Amino acid sequence: MSAQIPSHDPNRTHRTSRTSRRRALRRPATLTALVAAALTGGLLAVPQTASAAVTRIHDIQGTTRLSPFAGKRVTDVPGTVTAVRAFGSARGFWVQDSRPDRDPATSEAIFVFTGKQTPKAAVGDSVRVSGTVSEYYPGGEQAGLQSVTEITDATWTVASSGNPLPAAFKLNASSVPDRYAPAAGGKSIENLRLRPNAYALDRYESLEGMRVSLADASVVGPTSTHNELWATAEPRHGRTVRGGALYGSYQDPNPGRVKITSLIPFAQRPFPVADTGDRLAGTTAGPLDYDNFGGYGIAATELGTLEDRGPARETTRKQRADELAVATYNVENLSPKTPPAKFARLAEALVKNLASPDVVALEEVQDDNGPTNDGTVSADATLKQLTDAVKAAGGPSYAWRQIDPVNNQDGGQPGGNIRTVFLFNPARVSFTDVAGGDATTPVKVTGSPGKPRLSASPGRIDPGNAAWANSRKPLVGQFCFRGRPVFVVANHFNSKGGDQGLDSRFQPPARTSETQRVQQAQAVHAFVEDVLRVDPKADVVVAGDLNDFQFSPALKTLTAGGVLTDLVDRLPRGERYGYVYQGNSQVLDHMLTSRHLRRVDYDIVHINAEYADQSSDHDPQVLRLKP
Structure with a gap:
């Protein structure tokens, strides 16, 4: 079967209709780049144009924060649906390729944006997606945040359903670097090649849209009124005496922090009301998302079980008569x-x-x-x-x-x-x-x-x-x-x-x-x-x-x-x-x-x-x- 989605919603946002969308137009990929991408992915194709070759997700994502296909249409991009966002004005679904390349800098997943229209896609569907590659800047380009590579104005066909999902990448102290970001003298790092083994921001960007997981996630930021909390992949890094993550210098903003939201309907699984120091026991997993309300995080399709481990509220002593x-x-x-x-x-x-x-x-x-x-x-x-x-x-x-x-x-x-x-x-x-x-x-x-x-x-x-x-x-x-x-x-x-x-x-x-x-x-x-x-x-x-x-x-x-x-x-x-x-x-x-x-x-x-x-x-x- 197939689906057709109209043009993207220009007022897209998770919380407010004021957030603008912008597309970053880039030069099309060169013939040499397409050949290299095809060989890396194990494909045999004649790379005459972007649409003539079989384009895979890692080709679209590229090795920097900006897609070499930005502003171009791609056809029949293969992958498996790993999660669906069926609420709000930023609806869509994540697709991940089960045939990754060998370059750790290239993400194997991408978000297919359908605006306010609920996508007719289901987790486990094997799909081929066609549409326009866009770079979406949460909060607008002037906000200074990073972009999210997406496919918009999309159509797709479903080849089969009920397929197994790719294994989630484990976020932990070994996989998240202690260094947070490359220094660029205050300039943009968009065009720098990603070094996921060197910088935490590069690691997260190289996993954009991919399934990731936290095991026994330590809560370092309490549940907010927007049903989100913060956990860390590095529970021993910069730990406070009460279980939080101490921000002690500009050089160390605690790279392991990730925001946790939920794609699970609240009627099915209420979002956990957690305090700093608590723990989500077991596995918390889902696609790695990015927004203007906290940066990188897990849009959870699986949530750990809340364990109350946070300390009680404090009371100070009474002042003495001479104090x-x-x-x-x-x-x-x-x-x-x-x-x-x-x-x-x-x-x-x-x-x-x-x-x-x-x-x-x-x-x-x-x-x-x-x-x-x-x-x-x-x-x-x-x-x-x-x-x-x-x-x-x-x-x-x-x-x-x-x-x-x-x-x-x-x-x-x-x-x-x-x-x-x-x-x-x-x-x-x-x-x-x-x-x-x-x-x-x-x-x-x-x-x-x-x-x-x-x-x-x-x-x-x-x-x-x-x-x-x-x-x-x-x-x-x-x-x-x-x-x-x-x-x-x-x-x-x-x-x-x-x-x-x-x-x-x-x-x-x-x-x-x-x-x-x-x-x-x-x-x-x-x-x-x-x-x-x-x-x-x-x-x-x-x-x-x-x-x-x-x-x-x-x-x-x-x-x-x-x-x-x-x-x-x-x-x-x-x-x-x-x-x-x-x-x-x-x-x-x-x-x-x-x-x-x-x-x-x-x-x-x-x-x-x-x-x-x-x-x-x-x-x-x-x-x-x-x-």
Whole structure:
């Protein structure tokens, strides 16, 4: 029998209809190349044109990331259907050749794209496919990701059904190289010959569309709301103390990470709800896929059995009477429109898991009507609901200090007006109020030698500086604990939006957002220096979501000259994380202290980032100090 599929869907995407498709047109294969391909595949053919010879999948895939047949039509390409995607707007099926060549750089499988139309193909069908070879860039070519070689505008005939499938390639520590990608000075690696034994990205690309498998897969990224999780082929590589994969440097992004999705109908097999540290026992297998929501992964036709191996949520100790406990917590777009259950969980975490800190620097507190974009900037209703929930959970009666931003000038969700906020327990610590702080007036350091004061408390650091364009301005507050002033700076630096992904076709990937964070770090560093000029022994805490790693230029700027110490570097290596992204356990939130605060007790409290059920995507942090 045969099938005919119309032209490809120009709005194809897995999650949104906005993703564009592009085709990369390349020169046709030369006569010499076709002869070589025919000989390698064991074929006897007269290679006059691309369609005259019997073209096999490894010929189409070629030895680089781009097909030598891109933009050309191919005819009667043989293979066996190994999997079918019968949902969404990116439907189609994978075909794999059971007669591979001897070149490890050439994939033996390809995706046949049928758009929104469910393909009339079944696993085990032996087919011959005709159509146009295309290079599809997930997210659009400008997104910087790699392309997927596909056959579009396809027709096919089924010769037989029920055929055995090719054996799955085993992904493990032996087959996935430790080096992640070839270095190209930031240029594209598309035209480089694949070296699958040298680089992990090349290994995955050489397996594009082929059946692959993981045995007893260790989960390194929890199940998301999109029914996907991250596992690793190298469970001993960069392992955290709680079973994740530690992202400890730009040079080592944990090459074994792969995303797991499912082609199995959820009614037949619900997707596993896994936490970091769990395991999918047995075999997880399916075609190696690639998309703009996480790069390479397994579109599973077979899922391992979930084993709960993840550790319990952590609880930090209570501060002693002579210790001031300062915490930071990104509460992820909190507003009165947030479900009450989240307020209750955040409150429970503050009271139970964080042991009711004396001062809390909050990030991502939205205004009183959340994402409604009507000019509202006050957040009193949001903060009252949170502090009431804390009291209901048995915690202290927190007071708060904050500054309303100028409408829609601080980034984040449009209309949400996210900002940083101080909560504090008046029974333990007092706030030194100094009038004059507003959204646009910069705070200054005043006072006599040895006795620094702020021109406004709370105040904002250099809000007119271009470094803070479309980003949250740091909030500074002066506190008094046991008669000694403590200066706290709450931060939320600009996001990594716009950066190229780790799996970008440009290597190393560009981190364009980094420039602004370095400028923001310079502004905060200069403020701390102003405080220390007045009193070199001043107690200063810089805390918050800095959206960058401890080894990044931004953090090096903040700690330059020993003005501040990043406390995460004092933790054991396997504990240096509080956020999990694409299977990488990493640091985005930080707490830094001035040089006078040499003896502090610091803890990242793991209650969110590693779990499928989370009240925020960030783990909170707390430090206890003796001013």
